[in-house]
Amino acid sequence: MITAERKPLEELIEYIKPFKRILLLGCNECVTVCAAGGRKEVGLLASGLQMAMLKNGSNIEIRQHTLERQCDPEYVEELVPMIDSADAVMSMACGCGVQQVAMRFKDKPVFPAVNTTFMGASERQGVWAERCQGCGNCLLGLTGGICPIARCAKQLMNGPCGGSTGGKCEISNDVDCAWQLIWDRLKALGLQDRYLDIIPAKDWRSGGGSGPRKIIREDLAE
C-alpha cells in the first residue's frame, strides 16, 4: 500500500488560514490502513484544526467527508454537491488523491494534509516499512523475493557492500541489510548459485527515467 504521515498541524493551519469554509477529505484506501487519512483521522484533524483556529481567534467551518477511493474520478464526482459550499479543500489522501481532486475542481484551492511517504508493508501493528520503489522492472525473481532497490540503502544490485554488522545496515541498527536477507533466503531455497550471477546495469526507463509513467491497457481503455 501507499503509506503516508500527517503533516504538522502548524503547516496545515498556514494553508487554511485565509479560508472560512473547509472541505476536509479522507480516503478509505491505503491511508485508512496506515491510519493517516481515513474517516477516523479526518474527524481527529477537523477537531484539532477547529480548536487551533479558535485559539487564534478565528472560527472556521469544516465539513468532513471520506471517499471510497480518492484516486478514482468516479468517486471524486461524489464531491460535486458539496464543493460549492467550501472555500478550500484539504485532502488527507495520498498525493494521487490530492491531485485527482485538484484536477476535477480547477477553481478550488486543494491542500495536502499528509506527506505521502512510500510503498510499503505492515511489519507489525503500527509499523510500516518500505518494500517497493515501483522501478517498473521487478527484480524480486532474481533476489529471493527481497528488493535491493527499495531495501538496500545503496541500491546495490550486486551486493553486499561490506558495511553491515550482525545483519544490520551500516546506516542504522533498525534497518536490516537487504543483501544479508537475500543471501539467507537464497540459501534457504538452495539457490546460492544465483548469487554469483551478475545483475547488469539497470534500465531505468521503466522506473521513471523517461519521465512520468502511464499504463494504457488497450483492452480496458475507453
Next chain:
Amino acid sequence: MSFQKRLAAKEFAVLAEMHTPKGINISRLVNDARRLKGRVDAVVVPDMDNGIMRMSALAGGVLLQQQGVETIMHMYCRDRNRMALQGDALAAHVLGIQNIIVTGSEDMSESDHSDAKTVNDLDEVQLIEALMTLQTGKDMSGFDLDGAPDFSIGCTIGSFADDKGRDEALLATEAKITAGARYVITPPIYDVPASADFLSRVKELGVPVITTVFLLKSLAIAQYITNSDPGANISNELIRRIRKSSNRELEGIKIAGETIQALKEKTQGVLIQTLGWEHKLPEILDVAKI
C-alpha cells in the same frame, strides 16, 4: 582582455563553442582551440547536457586553458547530485576555470544512454544558488570551506516554441538572475530583425545578453530546425537563400557571419555554435569582420 572584463567594459564579446571528444583523442579539440587563440574572447565547453556521453567539460576546459584559451564550462543537473556538482565546482576553480554557465539538459530519454538514471537533485536556480553559497566560504549544508572559490556565473534561456513558451522561459531566466547569474545566453538567433522584440525583452532582465549564432551547415539542417523547433524563427527567405546557393556550405558560413555582424550593435556578445565544424570558425569570424 578577459571575458569578464569585456562584459564589465560593455565591449562586444565573442565566444565559440567546442565539444569534448567522445573518447580520449583530444587532438582535434586542441588544434581547433589553437587556431582560434586570440580571435575569440573565450571558448564555451559544453558537458554532456546535449545527451551525448563524452569527456567531461571540466577536463576539456582545463585542456583549453593549458593552450592559453579562456574557458567557460557548462554545468547542469541531470547527471550529478549536489555533492558532485559542488565538488566539480571547487575542482574547476582550482584548475583555473572560473567561468561557469549553468544550463538545462536534454532529457535522459533523449540521450545516448536513455536507460540511465536521472539525478536532478537540484534545478538550475538551485545550482546557481549553490555556486553563490560556495563563494561565501560555505557549502550547501553550511559547513566551512577551506578557501572559497570565485566564479562568474552565466545562465541560458531555454528554447521555446511559441509566445507562451517564450514568456515562461523569460520568467525562469529571471529567477536564475535573481539567484546570481551575471549574464544570459539566448537560444540561436537566425533572423535579427524578427527577433528584435524578443531581444528587447531579454535586455529588460538587466544583465548582459549574449546571443547564440548557430552555423546552418546544410539545407537539411535548416529545414530540420524549422520543422522541429518552430520557435527558431528561420524564415522562408533564409531557406530559399541556402537552397539557391551553389555553395551551401559557404552560404551557411556567410549567414552566420552576417548574423554576428547584425548583432554587434544590439547585444553584448555572441556565442557561435558550429556543432562539429569548429574548424570553420575562423571563416565565420572573417565574414563577421572579427
